[in-house]
Amino acid sequence: MSATPFSATYSEARARFMGAAAARGIALASHVIPDIEGREGEALATDVARLGPADAKRLLVLTSGTHGVEGFCGSAAQTALLGDAALQARLASLGVAVLVVHAINPYGFSWLSRTNEDNVDLNRNSVDFACPLPFNEGYEALHALLVPPQWPPSTANAEAIADYISRHGEAAYQHALTTGQYRHRDGLFYGGERPVWSTRLIKTLLAQHASHCTQIGWIDFHTGLGPAGHGEKICAGRLDAAELERARAWWGADVASPLDGSTIASNVGGPILDTLRTSCPHAQATAIAIEFGTVPLVPMLHMLRADVWVRRHPHAPEATAIREQIRAAFCFDDPQWQGQILGQSRVAILQAALGLARMPVEAR
Numbered sequence: 001m002s003a004t005p006f007s008a009t010y011s012e013a014r015a016r017f018m019g020a021a022a023a024r025g026i027a028l029a030s031h032v033i034p035d036i037e038g039r040e041g042e043a044l045a046t047d048v049a050r051l052g053p054a055d056a057k058r059l060l061v062l063t064s065g066t067h068g069v070e071g072f073c074g075s076a077a078q079t080a081l082l083g084d085a086a087l088q089a090r091l092a093s094l095g096v097a098v099l100v101v102h103a104i105n106p107y108g109f110s111w112l113s114r115t116n117e118d119n120v121d122l123n124r125n126s127v128d129f130a131c132p133l134p135f136n137e138g139y140e141a142l143h144a145l146l147v148p149p150q151w152p153p154s155t156a157n158a159e160a161i162a163d164y165i166s167r168h169g170e171a172a173y174q175h176a177l178t179t180g181q182y183r184h185r186d187g188l189f190y191g192g193e194r195p196v197w198s199t200r201l202i203k204t205l206l207a208q209h210a211s212h213c214t215q216i217g218w219i220d221f222h223t224g225l226g227p228a229g230h231g232e233k234i235c236a237g238r239l240d241a242a243e244l245e246r247a248r249a250w251w252g253a254d255v256a257s258p259l260d261g262s263t264i265a266s267n268v269g270g271p272i273l274d275t276l277r278t279s280c281p282h283a284q285a286t287a288i289a290i291e292f293g294t295v296p297l298v299p300m301l302h303m304l305r306a307d308v309w310v311r312r313h314p315h316a317p318e319a320t321a322i323r324e325q326i327r328a329a330f331c332f333d334d335p336q337w338q339g340q341i342l343g344q345s346r347v348a349i350l351q352a353a354l355g356l357a358r359m360p361v362e363a364r
């Protein structure tokens with residue numbers, strides 16, 4: 001393995017993360033999904049490290065792989081942190097503990113898919129399933145077109161999608177798809193019908209590690225949205241104006257939010273960050289996703305259509321090639337792009353710790 005923390009596969013990413021932990025004597029807890037294998041026949045696990053003072057009142061959570069195939073960047077940032085003695089010392093001196101959650105959706109990471117073993121999008125799954133689920137009218141009109149019988153789509157299908165975009169606009173197309181839907185298990189951006197394994201695990205981890213913490217920050221690493229190499233910081237979900245203000249104080253005025261219309265990202269229901277807001281009412285939460293840009297929006301959505309097509313046709317001869325195309329749309333093998341990601345991630349981690357350190361720790 002080379003010195004770069006970027007990997008080509010989930011199993012390589014997991015081995016690098018575990019190797020970086022072992023090299024510095026950091027203990028890991030591994031949570032394996034039962035009875036499901038990865039693309040190479042490997043076990044599928046979420047590995048968790050906790051750094052810093054055990055009694056810290058301030059906790060920073062770092063998650064990678066919420067959207068499976070997007071995990072290569074977050075994994076690299078986490079592995080770099082485990083090997084970064086200077087940054088770890090700085091975080092500890094600020095009294096900040098760090099919960100490093102590697103590959104929260106290991107199935108999607110391994111199989112190069114956005115969704116989990118149930119085709120559930122983890123960022124649509126943290127809703128209250130006891131309440132009526134949102135109905136996405138825009139998606140209903142598009143569902144049949146989005147995943148055609150053959151891939152690549154026929155000319156007629158491509159024209160129908162292009163026609164939709166020209167009539168309604170790119171933003172409406174994006175909104176119809178990405179807001180999430182709860183009716184089509186084999187569709188895109190499907191939110192599920194109950195909390196899935198990964199959602200239950202993150203809640204368990206918060207109960208284990210965050211119950212005595214009063215200030216909790218969270219960075220959830222993503223890729224695929226925005227200009228290539230640029231990390232757009234997004235504060236979305238069930239946040240209030242005070243959380244957005246805090247996020248901007250910590251990470252900069254360019255933190256974008258659907259709350260005030262400063263991002264093109266839809267304010268989706270049920271992002272994973274909401275597990276913190278709903279299950280840790282004893283703590284003040286300040287949570288963002290960072291989206292590192294790769295390819296433009298419509299080609300990115302095209303790859304997510306391909307993702308669902310492959311899940312329906314896993315044994316098709318072209319499945320392997322399509323999966324690699326999907327991976328290439330969510331992580332670039334360009335060293336400069338990778339360097340941009342590592343640099344911005346390190347800054348964001350330090351900013352979070354500096355922000356947490358300034359917060360009062362009295363119980364709420």
Ligand SMILES: [Zn+2]
Binds near residue numbers: 067070222223224
């Ligand atoms: Zn994502």
